[in-house]
Amino acid sequence: MKLLRLLSLLSLGAALLNAAPVTVEKWGIFELELKGPSEGNPFTEVRFGAVFTNGATTVEVPGFYDGDGSYKVRFMPSATGEWKYETKANRWPLTGKLGSFVVTPPAKGNHGPVRVAHTFHFAYADGTPFKQIGTTIYNWTDTPEAVQEETLKTLASAPFNKIRMLLTPQPTPYQNSFAPPRWPFVGTPPTSWDFTRFNPEYFRHLEKRIGQLRDLGIEADVILFNPYGKFGFESMDAASDERYVRYVIARLGAYRNIWWSLANEYDFQRVKTEPEWTRIGELVQAVDPYNHLRSIHNGSLLYDNNQPWVTHASIQNGAAVEEPGRAEMYRGVWRRPVVYDEVKYEGSSPYRWGDLSGEEMVHRFWCGTVAGTYVGHGDYFLVNEDTWTSFGGTLRGQSAPRLAFLRKILEDGPAQGIDPIDKWQDPNTGGVHGTYYLTYFGRAQPTEWTFKLYKNGVEDGQRYVVDVIDTWAMTVTPVEGEFVTKKLNNYHFGDAAGRKVKLPGKPGMAVRVRRIGADGQPVKLELQREGT
Amino acid sequence: MKLLRLLSLLSLGAALLNAAPVTVEKWGIFELELKGPSEGNPFTEVRFGAVFTNGATTVEVPGFYDGDGSYKVRFMPSATGEWKYETKANRWPLTGKLGSFVVTPPAKGNHGPVRVAHTFHFAYADGTPFKQIGTTIYNWTDTPEAVQEETLKTLASAPFNKIRMLLTPQPTPYQNSFAPPRWPFVGTPPTSWDFTRFNPEYFRHLEKRIGQLRDLGIEADVILFNPYGKFGFESMDAASDERYVRYVIARLGAYRNIWWSLANEYDFQRVKTEPEWTRIGELVQAVDPYNHLRSIHNGSLLYDNNQPWVTHASIQNGAAVEEPGRAEMYRGVWRRPVVYDEVKYEGSSPYRWGDLSGEEMVHRFWCGTVAGTYVGHGDYFLVNEDTWTSFGGTLRGQSAPRLAFLRKILEDGPAQGIDPIDKWQDPNTGGVHGTYYLTYFGRAQPTEWTFKLYKNGVEDGQRYVVDVIDTWAMTVTPVEGEFVTKKLNNYHFGDAAGRKVKLPGKPGMAVRVRRIGADGQPVKLELQREGT
Known part of the structure; x- marks a missing residue:
């Protein structure tokens, strides 16, 4: 093990020699450095990497040559707890090295890598x-x-x-x-x-x-x-x-x-x-x-x-x-x-x-x-x-x-993302059926908007609040009072009192419509959070 | 051969018995009918078809059961001249039958099947x-x-x-x-x-x-x-x-x-x-x-x-x-x-x-x-x-x-089809660079259009004629005189005299711009015709 150095980038490069336990936060970087041959062309001649496992998950990770006889392999752990590794290489000084480290919960602000979520959107791990x-x-x-x-x-x-x-x-x-x-x-x-x-x-x-x-x-x-x-x-x-x-x-x-x-x-x-x-x-x-x-x-x-x-x-x-x-x-x-x-x-x-x-x-x-x-x-x-x-x-x-x-x-807005509400019919409105609507008027300069929601997810008697958004002036102006849904026709619900919303007749305006619950507050869509 | 009937659909169903030579037009239908078993379930139990060849091209064609002990195979020939066939089946009365026929040039109005042409368009064979x-x-x-x-x-x-x-x-x-x-x-x-x-x-x-x-x-x-x-x-x-x-x-x-x-x-x-x-x-x-x-x-x-x-x-x-x-x-x-x-x-x-x-x-x-x-x-x-x-x-x-x-x-219009002239910049104009332009104004109601062409295929001094098209009234109104191209900027050519075209200020209007040759006539894009 005398050639083995464990280096946690997250502890800012402090080199530890057989110190225990090495820790790294979840979705942080565990880095292992080994000394090996520098003759010939290590970039092409030396294969080097490591297998990491916590028992449940095993990940094979490629290493790389960093010059001056230094070989490194970096690992981003996706679960807390103890992980072990074994190096694999086509050179004796680099292969078969064993070790372990402990993965701690992620620090504040570390949500992991970004993934595709809800088909059309993104979420951190x-x-x-x-x-x-x-x-x-x-x-x-x-x-x-x-x-x-x-x-x-x-x-x-x-x-x-x-x-x-x-x-x-x-x-x-x-x-x-x-x-x-x-x-x-x-x-x-x-x-x-x-x-x-x-x-x-x-x-x-x-x-x-x-x-x-x-x-x-x-x-x-x-x-x-x-x-x-x-x-x-x-x-x-x-x-x-x-x-x-x-x-x-x-x-x-x-x-x-x-x-x-x-x-x-x-x-x-x-x-x-x-x-x-x-x-x-x-x-x-x-x-x-x-x-x-x-x-x-x-x-x-x-x-x-x-x-x-x-x-x-x-x-x-x-x-x-x-x-x-x-x-x-x-x-x-x-x-x-x-x-x-x-x-x-x-x-x-x-x-x-x-x-x-x-x-x-x-x-x-x-x-x-x-x-x-x-x-x-x-x-x-x-x-x-x-x-x-x-x-x-x-x-x-x-x-x-x-x-x-x-x-x-x-x-x-909605954690799951904004999706078209009535695709191929009302392209200017996105949101979540029955919960959240964002209508952007673009270059049009309307002076009013009649409260109207596409039928999916809507029933008579739902309560909504409306904000007028100026995308350039960066203002959100709540419209006074509530809007209560009532079926209009095959496709739409309006406000029971036929309420309209006044708009300033300039481009770049939007309205936000949010359903409110019994507490009078806008309904939130719950996050799906992965356990740590 | 006594069970063999040759039937040319194109001679309107006249059945010919060992008459020679049978003829069928190119891209017409040659139909061969054989009598075979009607017991059991011929739809599932009998395999039947034929191989057609003119020496250069060989086509294997599936046949079908048409009820009452009748088996048919239909062939659309793609080349003139003599074709031979041999039937293939898992029943003796239907297999190994040989014959030939002559394919004549297509009749007027017969251009063959429609195919994809020029990537985005269609043409007959x-x-x-x-x-x-x-x-x-x-x-x-x-x-x-x-x-x-x-x-x-x-x-x-x-x-x-x-x-x-x-x-x-x-x-x-x-x-x-x-x-x-x-x-x-x-x-x-x-x-x-x-x-x-x-x-x-x-x-x-x-x-x-x-x-x-x-x-x-x-x-x-x-x-x-x-x-x-x-x-x-x-x-x-x-x-x-x-x-x-x-x-x-x-x-x-x-x-x-x-x-x-x-x-x-x-x-x-x-x-x-x-x-x-x-x-x-x-x-x-x-x-x-x-x-x-x-x-x-x-x-x-x-x-x-x-x-x-x-x-x-x-x-x-x-x-x-x-x-x-x-x-x-x-x-x-x-x-x-x-x-x-x-x-x-x-x-x-x-x-x-x-x-x-x-x-x-x-x-x-x-x-x-x-x-x-x-x-x-x-x-x-x-x-x-x-x-x-x-x-x-x-x-x-x-x-x-x-x-x-x-x-x-x-x-x-252009035989090759209409393609966007300046994709993602001027979606309302399609045509062929340097030859033919069709600009559709849609719901807009312009009262004039300034002659302007995207640079591809255009040089100073090209001559064009312009028509105003009313897509609803179905009128094509030529604009008097010619337009001569002159470079305007990085992207466009205009008319050397800065000519504009008057439009009637209503929706559904279009302009057609066609290059003219030395003879004063609009340039035609040649057809690529297959030989017969």
């Missing part, structure tokens, strides 16, 4: 709903350290709980003054690489940043391949693709806030065919011990998101969230969560993919929301050759506070 | 474009003979080139006075059937009607299963389903105007799972020697139309064609033709699936058209307990003449 409000910061980890710190500071007070980021560098205005500080492979920048040798320093830096996102409560939707820059990472051979995917998963998979995005604009990467993407998607599914969320982002050609490896659709299509009736359509096709990850960016770009007004960005979020889908943000105002969505720093647009407002409404 | 303008007449073959004749008369002057029809009866208002005159199985109506014995008379009647549709230039989209009526046809066991599908294909497959629709509202048939539908779809694909078009029609749950057996999407979703931006979305998902076969019916129904105005029905056809998809019509005005869409007879709605007008525009 402990059942806490995850209401995705995403943004895009492609290459924030390639910027000067001060900019990265500024990005983290911005994120700390921003509404975003998921960011999309590229795993490899892309050429940038920054590179007019300096190149990316690190590269994922050993070689000579910008195009001459040894794809059989990874650069551990690159990944250690990335891991630090992903850990910081986790600590801010932000999911990292890490994009494995992208078509930009032509550094050669997009056109590796199949064996190098596989080696790269396996290495990335071995290093990052134990971070609970990881999502895997196979590609940005996959169809713009002319060097891979669709069957190759499918193969890579299936590889990620097979290799990741934790079944993190998996998607692939399109350019103009939609991927077949019914493929079994895809957990949710990650869509670029701004037109799809211009009105809720469109947003619902992909949802119905794929029967899994739809995240409109790129709907054009709020910005001042001369290109039409980056010229949305703040109002339009907020509008698109609301269209996606009432259709039972999720939307992603981008901020593309050129400042010092830079934009938030390319490199982070600070936000320049006006939508972010309104997205915080929306997030609050979602988090106060 | 000879390359003639097929611009689908469909209607729905579910049970027209179950009505009194006089009504069936009236239906054919209506169809002869209607715009429809495809009808959707159920293969089996459903309970109807007609049955208040009398039951369907025939049933597909032997047994006691309405629910006690011997699913191992078909009723040849039922199918002979159906074939007569399908042949009459063919002669009117109308495709028969035959729906194999439906959830209505609970006669038991929807809940047969898997072996009976397969026997039924095989029998139907053996009888009807040689009709060139056949399309196979697995089901109406497949998800409303609670007795079949999705894997069972897939199995049936794959069975149809495997058994049909002619690869007729195959689809499955949904209720509220969309089928996975990316399944390899599906040739085109057959969609019920009225909301999807309320505006063109929606209509395009399914097209992009499935990358095959999308036919919005049910978009609600024009009618006076108290139910919202059958209460469209004529204007709205026409609007939906135009929305689908400029999005590069196809739409189906229904007419649901209750007259004598009857509607066109249930039983045929006469049309009561106002849309049909406008659909004839649309069909003419489509048939005058």
Whole structure:
């Protein structure tokens, strides 16, 4: 055991030698480091990993070479109590090592990895709903350290709980003054690489940043391949693709806030065919011990998101969230969560993919929301050759506070998520039958709304309260008194007294309708929480 | 050979005994009849079919038992010249029979079966474009003979080139006075059937009607299963389903105007799972020697139309064609033709699936058209307990003449079909880059349109003519003079003189823009015609 070091990242790197018991929180990271051979090419020649078990569950976890004769395996435990492990390798110093550790309950704010829930939605592993409000910061980890710190500071007070980021560098205005500080492979920048040798320093830096996102409560939707820059990472051979995917998963998979995005604009990467993407998607599914969320982002050609490896659709299509009736359509096709990850960016770009007004960005979020889908943000105002969505720093647009407002409404809303109430008939209304309704009027400018609910889940005599929501001014104005349901016709219930709700005749308005119980309070939908 | 009768349906049933040479037109029906055993249950006990070859192409064709000791096999030849056949059976009187016939060029109006063309569109086998303008007449073959004749008369002057029809009866208002005159199985109506014995008379009647549709230039989209009526046809066991599908294909497959629709509202048939539908779809694909078009029609749950057996999407979703931006979305998902076969019916129904105005029905056809998809019509005005869409007879709605007008525009348009010109940016415009543009303004009521074309296929100095189309009044009004292109910006070309087109400020208007050649005439896109 003299070569064995147990290192708990969560106790901030303190190295323990045969100290007992080692502890790690549930959904935290247990890391085991062993010393082994450094001659030859350890990345290709040495197989290393470990089997973890608590008796009930056994998980085989791939390890990785971290340079300088150091081999590591990281494990994210999904249950409290004692776990044991045994290493497996094709080198004697690395194989057959035994050990154990104790998994403690998760700390406050640790809800585990995000999973698909209720078919079209997301929840953390402990059942806490995850209401995705995403943004895009492609290459924030390639910027000067001060900019990265500024990005983290911005994120700390921003509404975003998921960011999309590229795993490899892309050429940038920054590179007019300096190149990316690190590269994922050993070689000579910008195009001459040894794809059989990874650069551990690159990944250690990335891991630090992903850990910081986790600590801010932000999911990292890490994009494995992208078509930009032509550094050669997009056109590796199949064996190098596989080696790269396996290495990335071995290093990052134990971070609970990881999502895997196979590609940005996959169809713009002319060097891979669709069957190759499918193969890579299936590889990620097979290799990741934790079944993190998996998607692939399109350019103009939609991927077949019914493929079994895809957990949710990650869509670029701004037109799809211009009105809720469109947003619902992909949802119905794929029967899994739809995240409109790129709907054009709020910005001042001369290109039409980056010229949305703040109002339009907020509008698109609301269209996606009432259709039972999720939307992603981008901020593309050129400042010092830079934009938030390319490199982070600070936000320049006006939508972010309104997205915080929306997030609050979602988090106060039904735990199970918002679904279309009367699909293909009333696309502007989402919610939960008989309990909660959110109607978004979009660009229309109504001056009143007649209380009316679709029949499912509704009976005569139910009591509801109504709020008027201004999505831009960020106000929620309760309408005085109650509304009591009475059947109108084959399809709808109205208010027994025929009550209407006054509206201010401007765009971006919504009404929220909530059923109230005997206590006069809005009915809550109970969370399904996993036991710890 | 004394038991051998050769019967050419195309020479109207004249039976020929050893006369030579027998001829049949290309894509016509060659029928061979043999006498064989009638004892036991020939439907289940006798295997019978034939192999046809012209040397280059060999086709194995299933035969069927037609009652009274008569066995038939029907063949639709796809090439002119001499064909030979040899029968195959598990009974001596039916096996090893040899013969030959000569296939002549197709007669006028015979373009062969309809196939998928240019990914999103349809064409007959000879390359003639097929611009689908469909209607729905579910049970027209179950009505009194006089009504069936009236239906054919209506169809002869209607715009429809495809009808959707159920293969089996459903309970109807007609049955208040009398039951369907025939049933597909032997047994006691309405629910006690011997699913191992078909009723040849039922199918002979159906074939007569399908042949009459063919002669009117109308495709028969035959729906194999439906959830209505609970006669038991929807809940047969898997072996009976397969026997039924095989029998139907053996009888009807040689009709060139056949399309196979697995089901109406497949998800409303609670007795079949999705894997069972897939199995049936794959069975149809495997058994049909002619690869007729195959689809499955949904209720509220969309089928996975990316399944390899599906040739085109057959969609019920009225909301999807309320505006063109929606209509395009399914097209992009499935990358095959999308036919919005049910978009609600024009009618006076108290139910919202059958209460469209004529204007709205026409609007939906135009929305689908400029999005590069196809739409189906229904007419649901209750007259004598009857509607066109249930039983045929006469049309009561106002849309049909406008659909004839649309069909003419489509048939005058690009042979390859209409595709989105600037997807996700200008959903209201379809056409062919640099040649043909159709912009539909929908419910908007513009008073002018500024000549503007998306950049693809366009250069400075191209010459175009413009027509103003009133989709309801059925007028095409040429705008005087020409428009000459000049680059406006990154994305668009305008007219060099900045010309605008005046519009009448009412809904349902469109403009058609066609490039003109040196001869001053609109440029035609050449047909790709198959040699005969």
